[in-house]
Amino acid sequence: METRPFLEMKGISKQFPGVKALNKVDLAVYPGEVHALVGENGAGKSTIIKIIMGVYQRDEGTISLNGEEIHVTNVIEADKLGLAAVYQDLTLAPDLSIGENFFMGQFPRKKNGMIDWNHVYEKTADTLKALNVDVNPRLRITELSPAMQEMVAIAKTVHKKSKLVIFDEPTALLSNEEVDILFGIIKKLKASGVSVVYISHRLEEIFTICDNVTVLKDGQHVKTLPVKDTNESQLISFMVGRSLSDMYNIEHYPKGDELLRVEDLNRGKILKDISFNVRRGEIFGLFGLVGSGRTEVVRAIYGADAIDSGTVYLNGQKEIIKHPSQAIALGIGLLPEDRKHQGLALSQTINHNINLASYKAISKFNFVLGKKERERSTESVKRLRVKTPSIHQLVGNLSGGNQQKVIIAKWLCCESKLFIFDEPTVGIDVGAKQEIYKLIEELTREGHAVILISSYLPEVMGLADRIGVLHEGSMSHIVEREQFSEETLLRYASGL
Amino acid sequence: MKLFSKKNKLRLAEGNLLVIVIILMVILSFATKNFFTVNNLRNLVRQTSVNGIIALGMTFVIISGGIDLSVGSIVGVASIVIAKLLVGGMPIFPAIIIALVVCGALGAVNGFIIQYGKVPPFIATLGMMQAARGIVMLLSNARMIAGLPKAFTGFAQLVFAGFPSLFFVWFLVIIVTFILTTKTIFGRNIFAYGSNIEAARLSGINTAAVTLSVYTLSGILSGLAGILMTSRLGNGIPTAGQGYEMDAIASAVVGGASLSGGSGTIIGTVLGALLISLIQNGGNLLGINAFILQIIVGVLIVASVWYDQIRKTTKS
Amino acid sequence: MKLFSKKNKLRLAEGNLLVIVIILMVILSFATKNFFTVNNLRNLVRQTSVNGIIALGMTFVIISGGIDLSVGSIVGVASIVIAKLLVGGMPIFPAIIIALVVCGALGAVNGFIIQYGKVPPFIATLGMMQAARGIVMLLSNARMIAGLPKAFTGFAQLVFAGFPSLFFVWFLVIIVTFILTTKTIFGRNIFAYGSNIEAARLSGINTAAVTLSVYTLSGILSGLAGILMTSRLGNGIPTAGQGYEMDAIASAVVGGASLSGGSGTIIGTVLGALLISLIQNGGNLLGINAFILQIIVGVLIVASVWYDQIRKTTKS
Amino acid sequence: TTETAGGPKGEKPYEIAVIIKATDSDFWQYLLVGALNYEFEHPDLVNVTTYGPPSESDIDQQVAILENVISTNPDAIVIASTSSDASVPALEQAYDKGIKIITVDNKVNTPKVNSFLATDNTLGGSLGAEKMVEYLKANNISTAGKKIAVVSAMAGVQVLTDRDNGFISRIKQLIPGIELIPTRYVDNDIIKALSTTEDLITTYGSDLIGIFADNNHSADGVSRAVAEQSLSNKIIVTAYDSDPEEVAAIKSGAIKAIMVQDPYGMGYKGVDSAVQAIEGATLPEYVDTGVVIVEKSNVNDPAAQGILDPFTMKKY
Ligand SMILES: Nc1ncnc2c1ncn2[C@@H]1O[C@H](COP(=O)(O)OP(=O)(O)OP(=O)(O)O)[C@@H](O)[C@H]1O
Ligand SMILES: Nc1ncnc2c1ncn2[C@@H]1O[C@H](COP(=O)(O)OP(=O)(O)OP(=O)(O)O)[C@@H](O)[C@H]1O
Ligand SMILES: [Mg+2]
Ligand SMILES: [Mg+2]
DSSP states (O other): OOOOOEEEEEEEEEEEEEETEEEEEEEEOOOEEEEEEEEEETTSHHHHHHTTSSSOOOOOEEEEEEEEEEOOOSSSHHHHEEEEEEEESSOOOSSSSSHHHTTTTOOOOOSSSSSSSHHHHHHHHHHHHHHTTTOOOOBBBGOOHHHHHHHHHHHHHHHHSSSSEESTTTTTTOOHHHHHHHHHHHHHHHHHTOOEEEEEEHHHHHHOOEEEEEEEEEEEEEEEEEEGOHHHHHHHHHHHSSSOOOTOOOOOOOOEEEEOOOOOHHHTTTTTEEEEEETTTTTEEEEEEETTTTHHHHHHHHHHHHOOOOOETTTTTTOOOOOOHHHHTTTTEEEESSSIIOOOTTSSSSHHHHTTOOOOGGGGTTEOHHHHHHHHHHHHHHHHTTTOSSSTGGGSSHHHHHHHHHHHHHHHTOOOSEEEETTTTTTTTTHHHHHHHHHHEEEEEEEOEEEOOSOOOOHHHHHSEEEEETTTTEEEEEEEEOOHHHHHHHHHHHOO | GGHHHHHHHHHHHHHHHHHHHHHHHHHHHHSSSSTSSHHHHHHHHHHHHHHHHHHHHHHHHHHHTTTTTTTTHHHHHHHHHHHHHHHOOOOOOHHHHHHHHHHHHHHHHHHHHHHHHHHHHHHHHHHHHHHHHHHHHHTTTTTTBBBHHHHHHHHTTOEEEEHHHHHHHHHOOOOOOHHHHHHBHHHHHHHHHHHHHHHHTTTTTOOHHHHHHHHHHHHHHHHHHHHHOOOOOOBBBBTTTTHHHHHHHHHHHTTTTTTTTSSSOOHHHHHHHHHHHHHHHHHHHTTOOHHHHHHHHHHHHHHHHHHHHHHHHHOO | OOOHHHHHHHHHHHHHHHHHHHHHHHHHHHOOOTTTSSHHHHHHHHHHHHHHHHHHHHHHHHHTTTOOHHHHHHHHHHHHHHHHHHHHHHOOHHHHHHHHHHHHHHHHHHHHHHHHHHOOOOHHHHHHHHHHHHHHHHHTTTTOOOOOHHHHOOOOEEEETEHHHHHHHHHHHHHHHHHHHOOOOOHHHHHHHHOOOHHHHHHHHOOOHHHHHHHHHHHHHHHHHHHHHHHHHSSTTTTTTHHHHHHHHHHHTTTTTTTTTSSOOHHHHHHHHHHHHHHHHHHHHHOOOOOOOOHHHHHHHHHHHHHHHHHHHHHH | OOOOOOTTTSSSSEEEEOOSOOOSHHHHHHHHHHHHHHHOOOHHHHHHHHOOSTTTTTTHHHHHHHHHHHHTTOSSEOOOOOSSTTTTTHHHHHHHHHHHHEEEESSSSOOOOOOEEEEOOOHHHHHHHHHHHHHHTTTTTTOOTEEEEEESOOOTTTHHHHHHHHHHHHHHHTTOOEEEEEEEOOTTTTHHHHHHHHHHHHHHHEEEEEEEEOSSSHHHHHHHHHTTTTTTTTEEEEEEEEOHHHHHHHHHHHSSSSEEOOHHHHHHHHHHHHHHHHTTTTSSEEEOOOOOOEEEETTTOOHHHHHHHHGGGOOO
């Protein structure tokens, strides 16, 4: 490793109205180094990235590249200096093709000044192929799965041949296969002397590919140290300020009667003869590769999508669920995978979102009992420890983990008996994750049932009592806890 | 009371507008000798109430993330239908009910097309704006309908306790819509729907019912405005309401409603409607050239929204 | 040829509309004896070109996720400005340039207010619609301006190679805007901006420049339409263009542009504008009652968008 | 070369197209009654088809309609052209094709017209001024230092401008020291006319002694405001056109005199002239259809009924 860092930030501070997002933070990244940045939700990781890229301007501090101080005021300048970033929120234009997104802002021109479309699509196809991403560059972003969108965003950034590449939570939406592809890419970058900044809430990833790690807490620099000199629990205690016990160590309670039984669920080519049951007090995991149909299974049960055939029994009673309202009335709650687009009314208050699905219970003649509404919200906010100054805060202003808690609170208010969690911990910090796990534990203790979908294998394996493995729309295997092993599950998921 | 800070902030947003309205009123009181007279204030209220009522219906539509361009034509429908019925000898009360039902039905058709045809609200209601006006013209032969009973035309002239009757109707609509938006499940659902329709659906809200009901409500309130206008003018007027959609939308948006849905308040819209009338009334009292006044109206609408944006960003 | 699937799908979307337009033309050819005559087709093209040009400017605005309600008033500005200049003795060419610059500047003001005032496009351009009309009335004293030179008024009557001159201007605008939207960086930036403004910004696109330029372009094209209309009508007309915003928006949306931004095509808008003229033209040839025709226009606008939605959902 | 038309030229019944300025007002509907009555009386002689744009500001739409009508090759066209220049090229083309052209209401700047039937709007306006002065005297209203207002339906419409100018120049002659309040425009909306008049009364109080309203919609609003405040004998209102509300106002005294044209006659005589032209007669270049002044004294005359409401003469 060279002695002079490629990027050096000293004493960086950034104030947002009401929030000191960064307070005198230092960061140094050397050529060929993969530098991890970790911290709780809202610690200021994304803010640092945006300051490097010139999206935000720092209030104080210095940034230098190769020892030379720089003042980047916009993304174009950053690009010219060889800086590139994959941002946390997908920053693709959904109506445009992959190729256009690749070249957005810097289209190649023909001699006559027009865009060279052939070049755009050929180059994009080449890049994608080189990165092992198999997709037609003329497809529009809306036609891609979220994971594929993330891969496109990654490919778009990486192909620029920058000197510093920043990844802000790239794996949140990815499954193992794509994570492997990404790690391959990062290794190549490192080998060619590029500096990499890597942000993730999945700590074991840090130990797989990073050289050094910087921990942030509440906008302040806590520690920078080589990865080999530390371990997960130490990192967690730096991040959270206390040590957490084993993440997945939850109590498994005795199972009660069968609550849900699904028989021969079919929907086009997406779901084929799905059958399984869930008992009270049980955590039923659904595992599969991206696009295997896990989300579709629970949406079908929930009445969010129409099904071709199949029967659903609740408490042994046959039920026909055609609209989410019926599912809710039967005591089913769904925490959807895409919380921004499906889970929350972002421009509304916490108070409104928490009560959204259960106004009937706190109203008289359709008039909402405002006091009860607020009491319930206040209680939920306390119970789930949602970090907010007020229940009248807009949900859009909360950090990801706290948004997730608001959705859970919504279903707690419905007195649901079956909770469906579709990717509940995406983008959530370890502390919040553990709180959600504890909550799941608590739900099962009270005799509720949980269906848990996660692309993150350790999570499903750690929590579930049984796991149904999906492959291309059919549930080939249901594995008991005793038989859990990464290898078996992945094998089943790949259809082998 | 930290828990309530957000609520106060909301009040502040309307407060901005209230400040603008009050400043304008104070200026007018000094600049003209007649602004601050009982008579003129009464006129002001009367002049605002028709647009005021339509704008309240529009507020629901806008909160739901839609837009309703057909309100003006529906005002015309109400005017002709009630006039035809009354002239045909029907008693006042059933005639009013039928006119409101017809207008509500036209609104429901808007909602139906938007919900089931997946036609964008702008286009669905633009089509209705054309079609409903055509129907009005066809029904009335493009002619005014005279000979309405005195009992009906007298209503708009009444003054109770110093306030014109139209004001009471408007006030009643304000109260009802205020309660609907702030106190009922229906109101909560519209906000959720406008903010994120998919999240609303997955939370068990019947989104089709919301779509149908906001447009129906807008139709009914436009109908009510049309009936009041007919009472005031004493005739069924086929051209009634032309161009009113713009005033109604402007009132709601100046009042803080966002065309992307999920926000808007009744009080804001009331103030927005008042502001627009106030500019017109003030301009007339000051004897400003009609064309310059038109320019001022345009500039002030933009300026008030701009000012509100500035306040918003510096506040948060 | 898997690579081209997307492109073909796009063509299909416009194809739907093309099918509708062709069916309507065939019906009219059989139903009337005069539809399929050189003269009538010439009229049709001439009647479409003014709205056609405005709608193309509107298409850029809509692709960017905005809306421009001020186009009609800007048509009026162009008409009065060029008439005043020509009557004042200025040669034709510089007069045209000045009129276009004025209209472009008004469009730029729209863009400025939207970009820097963060005022929603609906409100910013609604204000401009009012203000610009006021300016027109003030400039012209609300009177028609007569006495334009024959060289100017004659232009719109010219026929080259069987096509009316207006058609050539429209055609030129079609070509230029088509190239802009499909082949240039400027055009693609507008799509990116309309689809996801944050993504566009982070990709280094100058979003302020995009905002300013789409509204300026819309202003310039409205100005061009206003100049052509003035040549055709032989007078500077202060009320010129009233209500044109609705036709232009309808043309673009019927042509497949989405009001939420990020999509829209030039060919689609051209077909949309043609469809709207065609209904009007056919209605006149068939001697349909004006009110029934108005109803038909409304219904057909909705129906064509509905049909397109059905095709879209059954296709995918 | 004059093409020979495709239709049954010279064979009965003759195809006659009647194009009005706007479909949205009683006045133009009256014209159609005249034309259609003629058809009813002479079923074997003529076949009348009627056309018109929605509003008088839609000048180019009227030109488009005219062009489309020419495509259908009628034997004659009776047109009330909104603009004196815009329709010239199309009319000349039609004339050259052998279609007979009868213009009514508004003179068109071309000699290629078979006959022109109209009222002199400027003259009508000046009659309004004379009547106002007469009633001011009759009510012992002093004019010294007082003010008179003009409430116009719309800015930028030629005939209205003519009426207003006729009124203004005559009233200045008759009462030399009189102050004219800047003209108010009300978008042809009765309720806006009403509000505007209320504001005028608030502002000028007893200084306001007369109001001239230049069409039926503006007159309806003005008379209602005056009647509501019981100022019928303090503010003298004279106006143009007739509709049921204006007639009622004449009877109640809220309007003192209305200048009524003879749209029925224009329609009836227009078609009749067309028939004569087709049959080869030479027609007078200009026929004055006259203005009738209707006041309380003659409003109940049987002779006035047909003029006030031509629908009473409707035969079909
Ligand atoms: N544009 C903004 N305006 C106001 N506050 C902001 C803005 N962006 C970030 N913040 C606040 O700054 C703090 C740091 O946010 P940042 O996005 O950097 O956190 P993070 O570490 O990336 O968290 P996460 O893990 O959830 O992505 C948070 O409190 C956040 O609410
Ligand atoms: N918006 C969409 N458009 C087209 N196809 C889709 C869409 N969403 C899902 N699919 C397809 O439906 C199938 C099942 O998808 P589903 O989302 O249920 O998978 P999943 O196992 O939940 O994976 P993920 O990790 O993406 O949530 C896949 O073939 C996927 O490609
Ligand atoms: Mg972040
Ligand atoms: Mg999924």
